[in-house]
Amino acid sequence: MNPHDEPQHPAPGGLLKNLNPEQYAAVTAPAEPALILAGAGSGKTRVLTTRIAWLLQTGQVSPGGIMAVTFTNKAAKEMLTRLTTMLPVNARGMWIGTFHGLCNRFLRAHWKLAGLPQGFQILDATDSVSAIKRVIKAMSLDEERYVPKQVSWFIAGAKEDGLRPPDIDVHDEQTRTLAAIYQAYEDQCAREGVVDFAELMLRSYEVMRDQPAVREHYQRRFRHVLVDEFQDTNKLQYAWLKMFAPPGQGQSVLAVGDDDQSIYAFRGARVGNMSDFEREYRVKNVIKLEQNYRSFGNILDAANELISRNSRRLGKELRTDAGPGEPVRVYEASSDFAEAQWLIEEAQALHRGGMDRKEIAVLYRSNAQSRVIESALFNAGIPYRVYGGLRFFERAEVKHALAYLRLLENPNDDTSFLRVVNFPARGIGARAIELLQDAARASGRSLYQSVSAVAGKAGSNLKAFNDLVDSTRNLTVGHTLREILEQMLEISGLNEFYRNDKDGAERLENLGELINAAEAFVTQEGFGKDAVALPVDELAPGAISEGLPHAVAPAQVATPDAETGEIMSPLAAFLTHASLEAGDNQAQAGQDAVQLMTVHSAKGLEFDAVFITGLEEGLFPHENSLSDGDGLEEERRLMYVAITRARQRLYLCFSQTRMLHGQTRYNVKSRFFDELPEAALKWLSPRNQGFGSGFAREYQDAWQRGSGLKSMVGAGRVERPSYAEPPVPASMKKKVAEEHGGLRVGKGVFHTKFGEGVLVTLEGSGADARAQVNFGRHGMKWLALSVAKLTPID
DNA sequence: TTGAGTGCATTTTTT
DNA sequence: ATGCACTCAA
Numbered sequence: 001m002n003p004h005d006e007p008q009h010p011a012p013g014g015l016l017k018n019l020n021p022e023q024y025a026a027v028t029a030p031a032e033p034a035l036i037l038a039g040a041g042s043g044k045t046r047v048l049t050t051r052i053a054w055l056l057q058t059g060q061v062s063p064g065g066i067m068a069v070t071f072t073n074k075a076a077k078e079m080l081t082r083l084t085t086m087l088p089v090n091a092r093g094m095w096i097g098t099f100h101g102l103c104n105r106f107l108r109a110h111w112k113l114a115g116l117p118q119g120f121q122i123l124d125a126t127d128s129v130s131a132i133k134r135v136i137k138a139m140s141l142d143e144e145r146y147v148p149k150q151v152s153w154f155i156a157g158a159k160e161d162g163l164r165p166p167d168i169d170v171h172d173e174q175t176r177t178l179a180a181i182y183q184a185y186e187d188q189c190a191r192e193g194v195v196d197f198a199e200l201m202l203r204s205y206e207v208m209r210d211q212p213a214v215r216e217h218y219q220r221r222f223r224h225v226l227v228d229e230f231q232d233t234n235k236l237q238y239a240w241l242k243m244f245a246p247p248g249q250g251q252s253v254l255a256v257g258d259d260d261q262s263i264y265a266f267r268g269a270r271v272g273n274m275s276d277f278e279r280e281y282r283v284k285n286v287i288k289l290e291q292n293y294r295s296f297g298n299i300l301d302a303a304n305e306l307i308s309r310n311s312r313r314l315g316k317e318l319r320t321d322a323g324p325g326e327p328v329r330v331y332e333a334s335s336d337f338a339e340a341q342w343l344i345e346e347a348q349a350l351h352r353g354g355m356d357r358k359e360i361a362v363l364y365r366s367n368a369q370s371r372v373i374e375s376a377l378f379n380a381g382i383p384y385r386v387y388g389g390l391r392f393f394e395r396a397e398v399k400h401a402l403a404y405l406r407l408l409e410n411p412n413d414d415t416s417f418l419r420v421v422n423f424p425a426r427g428i429g430a431r432a433i434e435l436l437q438d439a440a441r442a443s444g445r446s447l448y449q450s451v452s453a454v455a456g457k458a459g460s461n462l463k464a465f466n467d468l469v470d471s472t473r474n475l476t477v478g479h480t481l482r483e484i485l486e487q488m489l490e491i492s493g494l495n496e497f498y499r500n501d502k503d504g505a506e507r508l509e510n511l512g513e514l515i516n517a518a519e520a521f522v523t524q525e526g527f528g529k530d531a532v533a534l535p536v537d538e539l540a541p542g543a544i545s546e547g548l549p550h551a552v553a554p555a556q557v558a559t560p561d562a563e564t565g566e567i568m569s570p571l572a573a574f575l576t577h578a579s580l581e582a583g584d585n586q587a588q589a590g591q592d593a594v595q596l597m598t599v600h601s602a603k604g605l606e607f608d609a610v611f612i613t614g615l616e617e618g619l620f621p622h623e624n625s626l627s628d629g630d631g632l633e634e635e636r637r638l639m640y641v642a643i644t645r646a647r648q649r650l651y652l653c654f655s656q657t658r659m660l661h662g663q664t665r666y667n668v669k670s671r672f673f674d675e676l677p678e679a680a681l682k683w684l685s686p687r688n689q690g691f692g693s694g695f696a697r698e699y700q701d702a703w704q705r706g707s708g709l710k711s712m713v714g715a716g717r718v719e720r721p722s723y724a725e726p727p728v729p730a731s732m733k734k735k736v737a738e739e740h741g742g743l744r745v746g747k748g749v750f751h752t753k754f755g756e757g758v759l760v761t762l763e764g765s766g767a768d769a770r771a772q773v774n775f776g777r778h779g780m781k782w783l784a785l786s787v788a789k790l791t792p793i794d
Numbered sequence: 795t796t797g798a799g800t801g802c803a804t805t806t807t808t809t
Numbered sequence: 810a811t812g813c814a815c816t817c818a819a
Contacts, residue, residue, distance in 0.1 A: 072808060100809045124809080197809045232808095267807060366805050371810090388807085422795090429795065580809065600806050622805055638806080661804060662810040 015054050015086065019047075026287045027051045031060065031224065031252035033281035035274065038256050039318045040303070040644035041294030041606065048226055048256060049079055052094075053086040055224055063093030065223040067244065070098055071232055073581045075604070079228075095222070099237055101580055103200040106207070108568065110214060114207050117193040119409055119572045122579035126394070128152055128196040131415050135184045138441060146181065155182050159198035160236045160268050162205070191446065192413050201236050208243035218244055223251060230257030230277070234268040238276070247281045259314045260307050263600060263638050265630060274314065292318040292644075294606055296325020298680040299650050303643040305677045310633045318644070327682035331653040332669070336369075336614075339655040340376035343611050346651060347594060348382070350609050357383060359608035361595040363642050365620040368660065369613065370596055377594065387597035392583030397498065397507040398514055401485070402578055404492050408473045408484070409572050411466075412446035421447075421465055424497040428465065432458030468492065481518045481570045489515075517583070521574050599642045610646035612639075615654040616667035617776030626777075639672050652681075656758065657746060666746055666758040668776030738762045740769055740785065748793040754778045756793065 019027060023043055026036050027050045038044035052068060055061045070076045076097045083089060083096075095102055104122070107114050123131060132155070133148040158168060165183035170176040189195060195203065208215050225245045227233070233241070245251040255277050262271040278286065292300055300318045307313070333339035347360050362373055370386055377384045392398060400423060403416035411417070422428040432454065439453035440446060448469075451462045472491045476484040489495045489511055498504030498511065595607065599620075602610075614620055621635035643650060654669045738745045740762050749759050754775040761772035769785040783790065 098809065103809095122809090125807090200809080264807075266805080368804070368811095425795070427795085582809080598806065619805095624805060634806095659810080 015050055015057060019050070020291050022287055022289050022291065023047050023050075025285075026254075026289065027054055029252075029254065029285050029287065032250075032285070033247070033253045033277075033283045034255070034285035034287065035230075035278050035283045036254065036256040036287050036289060037314055037316050038258055038289045039292060039316055040258065040261060040641070041292045042289035042318070043291075043293055044228075044256055044258075044289065045075075045078060045082065047289065048228060048254075049082040049086065051226065051254065052079075052083055052224075053089075056089060057087060061223045063090050065221060066093075066226075067095040067102070067222045067224070068097075068226040068228070069102060069241070070096075070228040072604075073098055073101070075228055076101065098580070099240070100197055100200050103204040103240075104576060104580060106204045107195075107200065110204075110207055110211075113211055113214065114203050115190075116195065116203070117410075119193070119568065121194050121406055121410065121413065121572075121575055122200065123189075123194050123196045123415065124394070124579055124582070125152075125197070126399075127194075127415050128156075130418075131188060131192075131194075131196075132181070132185055134414070134418075135181055135188055138437070139181065139184060141177065141181070146177065151178060151181055154178050155185060156196070156198045157268065158182060159202045160234050162202065162236055162239060188414075191444075192415065193410055194413060194415065198236075201240060205236060205240045205243060208240070215243060219246070219249055219251065224254070225251060226254045226256070228256055230255040231259050231262040231271050231274055232257075232264050232269045233273050234270060235273075238270070238273045242280075253277075253281060258316075260310070260316065260637055261603065261641050263603065263634060263641060265634055288316055290316055290318055292320045294647055295320065295644060295650075296322050296648060298324050298327050299643060299646050301680045302328050302650070302676045303640055305680075306636060306643065306672060306675045307640045309675050310636055312633075324680075326649050328650045328652060328676070328680050329682050329684055330673070331651065331684045333653060333655040334657060336372045336655045336658040337376070339613060339653050340373045343373065343613065343651070343653065344376050344380050344382065347609070347611070348380075350649070355608050357592045357594045358385075360611075361597065361602060361605070361607040361609070361645065362611045362613060363597060363599050363602050363645070364613050365599060365622055365638070367598060369619070372659070373596060373613065377596075383591055383593035385591070385593040385595055387595065387601045392510070392513070392517070393578045394582055395507075395510055397494070397510055400494060401489065401492075401511060401514055402575065404469070404472070404488050404494070405485070405571060406575055407448075407469045408476070408488070409569070409575065411448040411469060414440075414447050417447045420492070421462070424493045426465060426493075427461045428458065432462060436462060481522050481574060482515055484571060485515050485518055517578075518574055521577055522570055599638050602645050603641050606645055606647055608647050609649040609651070610642070611651045611653065612642045613653050614658070615652055615670040615672060616658065617670055617774075618665070618667055619658070620670055621672070636672070636675075666760045666774050668756060668758055668774060671777055740765075740771070742792045743771065743785075743790060744792070749773055749790045750793050751775070751783075751788065751790055754781065757781075759790075 016024060016027065020043075023046070026034070026047045029051075036044075036047065038047070048068065052066060055066070056063065068076075068079060070079065080091055080096055084091065095105070097105065107116060107120070111118050111120065129148050129152045132152050133143075136143055136146050136148060136151065158164075165179050165186065168175065168179040168182065170179055189199070208218070222244055225241070227241065241253075245253045255274070257274055259271050259274055262269060265271070277283065295303075295318075297320055300320055301324075304317050331339070331342055333342055343362060347357075347362075350360060351357055364370060364373070367388065374384065374386065393402070400420055403413075403419040406413050406416040407420070418433070421433065435454045435458060436447055436450055440450040443450060443453070448466060451459070451466050454462055468491060472488055475491075476487050479487070494511065495508070498508045501507070599612070612620075617623075620639070621632055625631035625635050652673075654667070656666065658665045658667055738761075743749060743759055743762065745759050745762055747759055749757050749771075751757060751773070754773075755778070757773040757775035757778075759771060760774050760780070763770045763772075767786050771783050771785055771788070771790060772780065773783060773790070774780050
């Protein structure tokens with residue numbers, strides 16, 4: 001269909017009902033490039049899904065002609081779920097998924113052209129680092145100078161710039177070596193038949209770039225491409241997109257994003273892609289979604305005022321019909337502990353007032369800040385949930401099990417081999433492994449293939465390991481995924497190991513959970529939404545791949561491969577799934593618990609009440625962000641994201657004193673307070689709250705810290721501890737406030753040039769008296785009191 | 795092979 | 810303060 005003579009489509013009433021004019025315009029935008037600036041809480045997901053539903057319902061496109069890309073599995077899933085409630089669609093024909101998920105799907109179909117083995121497996125970030133570590137060792141390079149993590153960063157960065165090892169600009173020795181490591185790592189990955197995350201993107205980009213037939217096929221196929229969170233795309237992802245839907249090809253590309261919520265520059269996201277998109281695609285349709293359906297007015301006023309301080313914005317202001325609502329409450333605490341204590345009392349009050357605990361979120365800039373809050377919640381016996389810990393498929397025992405499974409699929413996967421060759425221990429030590437690695441390196445073969453080259457006791461132990469893997473494989477041929485897992489867990493000795501381990505109960509549970517996950521994958525997911533190769537006729541010349549019989553009975557057989565007719569086993573599909581989706585991070589996700597997370601991980605979520613904690617110079621905005629150019633603006637966007645998470649109530653708090661890295665820091669309140677509209681704020685008196693003043697508070701403080709988190713078993717499972725009065729620590733008794741002419745350590749001071757600060761240290765006396773003051777954005781200063789005019793404040 | 799002891803870094807993170 | 814990665818002795 002020619003997009004330029006767009007016919008009038010009958011507007012199906014149900015779908016478009018209740019859309020505001022901007023949303024309506026976005027949903028029914030003509031089939032040409034469009035940029036949607038979607039503010040926080042403006043119904044972005046709704047627009048995306050309604051758009052797809054509308055396109056399908058009006059017959060402008062069939063499922064096979066749609067590609068919708070997101071960043072997270074969660075977003076992709078949500079889109080799919082909402083879509084299916086709007087419209088009975090055959091989801092299989094559509095390409096809805098994450099960038100990486102779609103790349104995987106693409107490479108499974110074109111593995112040969114991509115130069116990959118058919119059953120290639122995917123390395124997660126941790127696997128990739130350990131693979132790089134092996135490369136560095138094999139090259140006998142100094143691990144101090146070439147830190148595996150940093151090298152991994154370098155390689156991922158290069159790939160995201162579309163660079164292969166020969167393309168690296170080797171201007172110095174260091175870069176030359178890095179490029180050499182990159183090359184060796186690539187070779188190793190090829191030998192082992194694995195790809196990392198960045199490779200998924202780059203490899204599929206290259207296939208599209210270098211294979212005209214494939215490129216033309218997909219460009220013809222995808223009439224409508226939709227991209228979520230466009231502000232988070234990196235250089236490679238944008239280039240990838242342009243391969244599927246280049247400017248001027250008549251495809252409709254709908255990019256949805258919010259430049260004000262771009263908070264991932266540090267990992268390569270380029271907000272600039274939005275304006276590049278607008279220019280390169282000659283976008284006529286820029287639609288702003290500014291009507292907010294989430295928050296009350298005061299909250300939005302705060303967000304708008306704050307973000308207006310940023311330059312280089314595409315320009316957008318949120319508005320609401322909901323009225324001003326409650327003021328934004330601000331609390332100044334004396335210590336991080338008092339901050340946590342106050343926050344908990346406030347949260348309890350909200351809960352007593354009928355708010356679910358899971359509707360209350362506590363946000364912080366860095367993970368280290370969660371400890372005090374956790375500790376306080378724990379002691380108060382309030383259930384809570386911390387986001388961002390280890391996720392299911394990242395747990396050690398699960399990774400062990402997956403490594404065994406990978407070896408069943410591909411014994412030449414050295415990463416997996418090394419992970420489990422001596423776990424559980426079977427007498428294969430570092431020496432044996434070194435010998436084996438030497439042999440493998442010498443012959444250019446895998447560790448598995450080199451076992452026979454190792455002599456003696458070590459050799460026979462290694463052989464026994466190989467036999468173990470081989471026999472498991474032989475034993476489980478033709479069995480269900482569940483049976484394969486059960487057999488593997490027994491034969492490998494993992495089950496027995498954790499049965500005998502005194503702390504093994506939870507790990508055993510997780511292994512059981514892994515079996516469940518496999519079962520669920522096979523039945524519910526109808527495995528291989530992502531993993532299964534495309535139907536044979538997918539690439540038939542001139543094929544209009546809409547309406548193909550995609551339906552495959554789930555849990556039956558995998559779809560045969562496009563070229564050879566070979567089948568991707570359920571096991572291989574499950575392993576792929578495990579790499580692409582790390583799973584949830586907490587067992588009791590369903591419980592009504594207060595939600596703790598970093599501001600970054602709060603993006604995309606919303607809560608009735610939000611506490612933004614630790615609003616102090618150096619912490620938020622973070623000190624490390626102030627050095628680089630766009631750093632402060634990104635911090636401000638981060639704050640903007642945090643504010644706009646709140647529906648009804650927003651609390652901001654900061655503390656005069658904070659324990660960080662084992663040292664007490666005296667912080668100045670965040671500059672962001674100066675950037676919020678005073679009329680929307682309500683400052684709460686710090687004096688009437690918490691533990692009162694001085695000694696009593698510090699004493700309580702010290703004791704609470706001492707109790708720590710060590711004794712905790714798990715969130716929300718513990719009752720309030722009954723305790724005797726703790727003894728007064730000696731350090732407390734001796735403590736005397738340092739004072740000088742009305743100045744006190746820990747209290748505020750004013751300096752005519754540097755403004756407000758916090759007194760950190762006082763030294764010397766008389767003419768020699770010096771003071772150390774933290775002036776926040778002006779930094780830490782030493783001042784001679786005989787010269788500097790410091791006046792106490794408060 | 796395993797345990798205790800030492801050194802070191804410690805913004806944000808999905809796939 | 811604390812966790813983790815790595816070293817060295819038993």
